Amino acid sequence: MNGQKINFGIIGCGHIGFRHAEHIYNNQESQLEAVCDIKLDKAKKIADKYQCPIVVEDYRKLLKNENIDVVNICVPNGLHAQISIDFLKSGKNVLCEKPMCLTVAEGEKMIQTAILMKKHLWVVKQNRYNPPVEAAKTAIEKNLLGQIYMCNANIYWNRTDEYYAQSDWRGTKKLDGGTLFTQFSHFIDLLLWLNGPIESVMAKVYNYTHRHIEFEDTGIVLVKFKNGSMGTVNFTTCSYERNMEGSIYLLGTKGSIKIGGEYLNILDYWRVKGIERPVLKEGAPANDYGFYQGSMSNHNKVIQNVIDVLRGRDKIKATGEEGLATTKVINAIYKSALQNKEIYLS
Secondary structure, three states, X not given: OOXXXXXXXXXXXXXXXXXXXXXXXXXXXXXXXXXXXXXHHHHHHXXXXXXXXXXXXXXXXXXXXXXXXXXXXXOOHHHHHHHHHHHHHOOOEEEEOOOOOOOHHHHHHHXXXXXXXXXXXXXXXXXXXXXXXXXXXHHHHOOOOOOEEEEEEEEEOEOXXXXXXXXXXXXXXXXXXXXXXXXXXXXXXXXXXXXXXXXXXXXXXXXXXXXXXXXXXXXXXXXXXXXXXEEEEEEEXXXXXXXXXXXXXXXXXXXXXXXXXXXXOEEEEEEEOOEOOOOOOOOOOEEEOOOOEEEEOOHHHHHHHHHHHHOOOOOOOOXXXXXXXXXXXXXXXXXXXXXXXXXXXX
């Protein structure tokens, strides 16, 4: 693919689809070949704005398109796996939005299909590029914190009735999957990325204010990591009127770090033996969805990694195996809450 632009196709033209299209269009090495949405007017809006020649409402019409190098899956969560598998089988590389899948079986099939077809499978984990998160990752890789004994995540966000009313899939178990999948899977990924595999979870979840959705809006999870440390995940979408906090705490024998702000955008606390607080580069703003803000907008870096891998300049920053690991943990949390017992991950 050296010497020519990499052609992308986008399946799903909502807010995230627009975000992908913007960064594909702005990158000198890529272009948008095709867009698809069952609501054709949404696809046409992206096509008109970002000079895309092909607009369809059925993704299967693109399976035999040999000009498409990468397909970006931006549809509701419950559709990620099957559409990804279909495109992998057709010989396309796939970039899948989070969560990669809702079940372990789906994720395993996605990975197996990519291996069989010798194609790449990326998962969107854009919060790994947040400057405070990168600083924490570097500190851990250099063993600056010593032995980590506690790793916590606190996510106190707000999602209104208006948010769920915007679509017919949000709030459903089949297509949304749960609060941990749609709102907080990035935080589960970062616990794994920063502190390693999880051994077991014990969870309680409840729905306090969102009676019209099919799952929890609040939960507390006790986590035991395989490195011997412990932690908690405290989460809610009931924070009054607006997002309050999205933070990760890392406590070790030689240092403590807090990544905070509303969406992991601030290095709130740094106390590390012999190491001064780092000066961080400016991070990207949050994704703006009108009446709420989401995670830091680093999709340009995700798209660049796709291009760099296909050009042979880099390796995949967030693999299918890592996406599946997040799904395994979330499923274990829900199983623990349902069965009211500690669940061990294999």
